Amino acid sequence: MNKYIVYICSLVMLFMAACDPMDEVYEELDEANGGNGFPASELEFTLTEDDYGLIAKQLDSVEYFRSYEDAKEYIPALLDSLYPNVGGGSSATVTFNLYVPVFAEQEITLTGADYTALELEYPNLSSQSEIIAAADLKVPEAEDGDVISLTYDYYSSGQVTERTSLLGSLDGAWYTLFVPTSDDYQALGQSYPNFDDFGEATHNLPIYFNSLFPYAVEGETKVVYIDYYGGEASSYLIPVYFNDGSWEAPGGTIQFGKSEGIWVPDNTIRYTLSGSDYDAIAANEEIGSESARGNLASYGNFNTNSWSDEDILAGLSYILLENFPGYEEGQRVLVSFDTYPDGLKSMHVVLSGGEYILFEN
Template structure:
């Protein structure tokens, strides 16, 4: 019997030794330079909201990607919407009286006038219990150093109580109504279908706005609207890199995986504006003569077909974007700095936004490989 037990023990040892042992946890695999477009059903309130939430999405969808990997993620920002608590013009209008200036400026002020910050301070005093999205159509003597002429003048501005603070909206002027074919100074129900295009035209025609606009910027447009009564409506418009729209827009961010976590890559995101396309068309040698003439007129790169006279090949397009980077960023760039450049392409009748990532090596800009 002793021998039988010994044989059983020997067989058990052999079988145990030959049995495949559990494999160790996978160490992951490098997947450098991932380019990801999130579905439009996944929308973010802002770029900062995207920065906070996309790392979690990357961790869930790409759990085995190694440290040192990167991802360029295109995402959708949901349109901003505002519903004023009350927009009836007679309810929200107020003209600052002489005595009101003292509430902010102190007793017997030398000049009875407000700049923007002082007007906002006055609204905090005038409406100490303001409710979310409350409107104020405020008439006052306005003077802003370096902004208005030396002679002060009475002005009416729209202010919106947004996220716990009063903000100054973009209020249309009489000349701007006239420029859109509305010399009587208001819009009505008959303008509903084209209202966004009118407001877009106003902003694109305002050099102070268009020269500095960046994708994702929001302007709260305030205008008079007649529908049996006079209202002051608010429509937020978001700049998509080309136009001011009320529809969702796309953005692009870079992320890097470090110590097992996805973090925002501190790349600089920049979207080409109309002035950049004009610069490419008139101040560079990128692309053909016909392509440059075309892009100076239309702010997009034609990638429809190589047989088109205005076609931009990938190498020509890279040269054009590099020229913009040199013009805008070389003087202040440090070696290793990344730039995510978003631009508009035209293909067979449709336009869309595309992004490329460049890196500065201390002397030149080139397409990033990571």
């Protein structure tokens, strides 16, 4: 009797393995998405308490990252766990708690040789950008949490005076730090000139900044140097951003991209061609054929019967260089554009050697 039961069960298992109704679906998805298995997705989310729990060991059980480098190292594994089936070319914009401990502080005074190295016309600084350039010159490989007290000669209103600025490094960039005074801490609701709770710091700082800096520029970033007491005294850097007309302190944000099955930090920007972009391409006699350009000017899309992929790429490269001349080598752009008869299509390109070329996932 047992022999027959085993035999029947074996047949059932064989049938189920051979006839999984999803097999054909998986195969079709794989073919449709270049072997990725699933379509590309565009994800955007903020880490939760449960998310931090998944990487608690690497973070010493705290619910924040101490540097952008730590976030770039540990978040990809979390993305694999949370979204195992998204396809190649997917992106994930992840926001996380970021409290960067101040690791090293040093005092630096600029010399005549430093002003010369900065290729300045006079031996002094005269703008915020020159202060940042001086910090880059003196500490070219700064890490998150590095802080310098920079003393320099500064020209303003017809006079040169000596100044000192406190600068901090965050995600590969230097910022002139906002250092709260005792009065600032009092206005921030603190009984002592320090914080003892990170959540309170990130809640109160934007409220205070809305009154201090109500006319900030959209996208402006300020990095705050806070004193913190959690059993012992320490100092941290906290970024605060001006977005949509108000200040906020969401933490850090990194965009990741999935390439060759691996999540990596990604600088891809998404851009969709506008009507004026099609007009500008159509007016450029060095791109495509005369008839193809005429068709583009008339209909506002790329007719793929007359526009080759190479010609479209040339058009995209031209318009991106015209619209965004400040982009640096290595910048990636996912460009969406209208075609006929296939409708909306996209090309993932990267700036290389002064032109945009296809980026290979």
